[in-house]
Amino acid sequence: MIGTFGHISLISALILNIYLLLSYSLSSLKKNINFRKTKHLNFLISLFIFLAFIFLLWSFAISDFSNTAVYQNSHSQKPLFYKISGSWGNHEGSMVLFILILSFFSSFFSFSRINENLKYLTIFFQNILILFFLVFLIFTSNPFDIISPTPKEGLGLNPILQDPLLSIHPPFLYVGYVGFSIIFSFALAGLYLQEFSMLWSKQASFWIIIAWTFLTIGIGLGSIWAYYELGWGGFWFWDPVENASLVPWLASTALLHSNIASMKTEKFLSWTALLAIVTFTTSLLGTFLVRSGILNSVHAFANDPDRGLYILAAIMIITFFAFLIFILKFPKDRAPNILVFWSRGSFILINNCFMIFFLVVVMVGTLYPIFLDAIFDKSISVGPNYYNALLAPFVIVLLWFMAHGPLLDWYKFNKLSLIKIIFKISFLTLLSTLIVIFYFKDISLLFVLGVFFSLYLIISVLFDVFKQKVISKNLARIVSHFGFGILIFSIFVNSFLSKEIDVPIKVGQTIKRDTIEIQFKNIVKSQEQNFEEIIGNFLVKDGTKSFELSPSLRKYFQPSQVTSETSIKNTILGDYYLAINLSEFDGDKIMIRFYHKPLMMWIWTSIILIILGGFIRIFKKQDAI
């Protein structure tokens, strides 16, 4: 019954959407567009999609197993929170969420204070996107399909996926991914009406920063989940699904900066327009790769090639028309195309080139194995070595440009003051690098360079703070660049100085490696309702510090699955991370994996700072929409 209401809501949204598109097209031919009508139809579409989403949540909340999606992905014994989050943890439900966010952005955009022609053409383009995905949802992935007779119990009760972070990170990622749709539609409208100008950039900046901030939160949450839950002792694995979210992030970071430059000079307009299109196209590509099952072979069993084909064709059509509009209508740079090298503008352009380079590296690393597999039937895996070798040296150079960009003027170049500043920053950075090297006792070239240039960025941001008369004006940039400096610094220290101990150990035995001592005290077995747990109690000493860690193995009965629960001691300078291997017990001996991960808390803090920078910008810009 609920499913029927949901289905009716979706169909109503589709009918209204087609009506909006037709009436807008016909009235624009007559040059007599009824903006009020378009606005109301747009709201109604959002309302019906919202209702469908609520009906879906309801079906999951009350475990209505007559609904195929609920049957396949839920279970009556699940806690309510996971029943609800399970509604977007599957293909059909996540597509409803995707369309809901598309339509919400469309509705929110109708409140922005911009010229009506531009605003409603944006909403028109946004509704074309909604049409593509609504048709896809209703005809290939109906979330309200019915099973008859109704099964008594659902299939989905996977304990690994019952994690609060994993449950909430898709909505954040989607606000990011889908948020770029409104910028895409706005860019197409701007190009089509020949209103792609510095004013456009000012009006777009609010939407760009919202989508970018949410995408960053989504990626950050996914990374924290991987670190705490997967037990692999890392925060980024260059996994294709992770990369699928990193590619739009890189494109949007380039867009964010190029758009800032576009607000100051017309030279960046065509580049900004191109990036607005590329960012959303890569978001769509990411969605396609993950949703079609191409990237995730374990889920390939549920994969339906027809769905993949539809979404692929839709992406190609959307991309083709977007680029066609760009080619035919893109703004010719009106100002003479000369940039002073030592100016903020050219440094932003260089930053953009780096972002695009990183984007290509990540995309090739992700798609090349798929390409080889499909065309030559060969399977290879591209691992961290590829990414580290190609990215690390360039990240170092990027840091140098990032450090100087904000210190330069937009147009003119003051050689003397720049040389003075470079000298001061270099001196302070050298001193602090020496302290860091002395503390960590590592002198490998890449490590020293990484530490030097990330500290260089951090110190240059502090200089930037002192240079400002009014800090609040550039607070967003200061906070996020400072965060980025700390992020890269922590990643370098973390990846060069992490320690790993992988040994079999007996109860009562003590193992010593360098400064670390691990004592296996005892083993405790406990029986819980849904699992049996074997807990190992360990005493870990590092120098004068000593603490207990208790990792465990859980054997779940329903479904039968063994999981390794890590035990982590967080300290300001690093995490001590202990996990029991999933391999079989050998008498009283078990295999343990111990990691010392320096500066993990710094990594999380720096991501929070970058996100905070985004929020500062969002709230600052609120008056500008």
Next chain:
Amino acid sequence: MQYKAKIIILSLLLILIFLFFYKVLLTEKTYHPRSMIGKSVPEFSIENFKDANRKITNQDLSAKETIILNFWASWCVPCRVEHPMLLELKKKNKLFLIGINFKDSASNAKKFLNELGDPFDSIGSDPKGEVAIHFGVYGIPETYVIKKNKIVFRHIGPLNQDVVNKIVSLK
């Protein structure tokens, strides 16, 4: 002219990308259920669908040289599709079939068998799907070939003629 060249390049590029991903989509991705192969049958004891006085246990799976274990339910459409294959395995190839009725009601299951025929020598009832979990079932239908209490073959999804031939060759 310049626009034309750009549009042609754009179109060619997109067609190439489309063809590439289309090929990728069509590449068959079979999930290899190796995990249970070679392992002993997990322990279980469940209600016997045909004889209420006797339970079905893992001991029953070593009753014959080769045993086919099939997870099915009346509400499962692919089970309906594969049913003639199970009947063929029973009648033509004289194999010993045990069915596990998965998350189903007895009356619906009986209706299903009355309508389509009963290939099973015995049927266990698994109303909560517990046995299926012990066997690591991904989704029904799923079929296991058991020899001397060890799983030697497993097929996820509905049976087809190729799989039936493979099962017969294992006899």
